[in-house]
Amino acid sequence: MTLDTPRRVVALVPAAGRGVRLGEATPKAFVPVGGSPMLVRAIDGLIASGVVDRIVIMAPIELLDDARKLLAARAHAASSIPVDVVPGGAERTDSVRAGLAAASDATHILVHDAARALTPPALIARVVAELAAGHRAVVPGLPVADTIKSVSADGAVTGTPERAALRAIQTPQGFDAELLRTAYAAELSATDDAGLVEACGATVRVIAGDALAFKITGPLDLRLAEALLSGADHTSGQVGGQQEKRTAVPR
Numbered sequence: 177m178t179l180d181t182p183r184r185v186v187a188l189v190p191a192a193g194r195g196v197r198l199g200e201a202t203p204k205a206f207v208p209v210g211g212s213p214m215l216v217r218a219i220d221g222l223i224a225s226g227v228v229d230r231i232v233i234m235a236p237i238e239l240l241d242d243a244r245k246l247l248a249a250r251a252h253a254a255s256s257i258p259v260d261v262v263p264g265g266a267e268r269t270d271s272v273r274a275g276l277a278a279a280s281d282a283t284h285i286l287v288h289d290a291a292r293a294l295t296p297p298a299l300i301a302r303v304v305a306e307l308a309a310g311h312r313a314v315v316p317g318l319p320v321a322d323t324i325k326s327v328s329a330d331g332a333v334t335g336t337p338e339r340a341a342l343r344a345i346q347t348p349q350g351f352d353a354e355l356l357r358t359a360y361a362a363e364l365s366a367t368d369d370a371g372l373v374e375a376c377g378a379t380v381r382v383i384a385g386d387a388l389a390f391k392i393t394g395p396l397d398l399r400l401a402e403a404l405l406s407g408a409d410h411t412s413g414q415v416g417g418q419q420e421k422r423t424a425v426p427r
């Protein structure tokens with residue numbers, strides 16, 4: 177991509193996880209929260225951010241049609257933003273790799289977990305604003321409340337990193353598309369996409385995350401999401417009393 181290439185932001189949404197820790201029969205992204213599947217809420221947030229040009233969802237292969245029907249039945253059908261559904265893979269990195277293959281038109285890529293269903297659109301816009309400002313890898317992160325320790329397989333503490341320097345990393349994670357492709361081509365392993373980019377020697381910028389971008393992983397997270405949505409004012413875009421604001425991103 178040259179400096180003259182117009183920015184085209186494609187959001188990849190990994191939604192192919194089984195969600196074993198949630199304890200539901202349905203794959204996690206299809207579990208409803210506040211009456212809508214997590215996947216639908218995540219897509220709604222990406223569209224509402226106003227900074228995404230196209231969305232690619234990676235769904236379990238047996239649920240491709242269900243995913244397409246869900247999206248067609250929602251407001252996305254009325255949105256001008258194309259939403260495609262492709263099969264995910266066995267691991268999250270396999271799913272993201274499948275999404276990358278379907279996003280050759282992207283100059284910038286957001287990778288955003290369907291399980292972070294309540295992510296405020298303003299956070300998504302802030303990540304893209306940082307990409308637009310020239311940063312090649314941008315992730316939201318929150319200070320950690322607990323003390324974190326590394327522990328050996330037999331349960332002995334091997335270290336206590338200084339808490340003030342730690343951040344719990346969320347999605348959307350934003351990347352220059354070429355950088356993310358290079359990172360995935362290296363076939364390394366990491367627990368998030370930024371980890372792959374770091375392993376290639378690139379600098380990853382952390383911006384302030386948002387508590388509402390928490391990942392719905394276990395039953396307690398699901399209850400929290402339900403409680404937040406039951407108190408939400410859907411007409412004003414407020415969830416849990418936090419007002420949504422759009423961030424202007426220069427095109």
Ligand code: C5P
Pocket residue numbers: 189190191192193194195204205234264265266267268269271272289290291292391392393
């Ligand atoms: O399992 P975990 O909570 O880490 O999953 C994070 C996100 O990655 C979820 O939205 C899940 O659907 C997705 N995922 C995927 N393909 C997998 C495993 C997880 O798309 N094989």
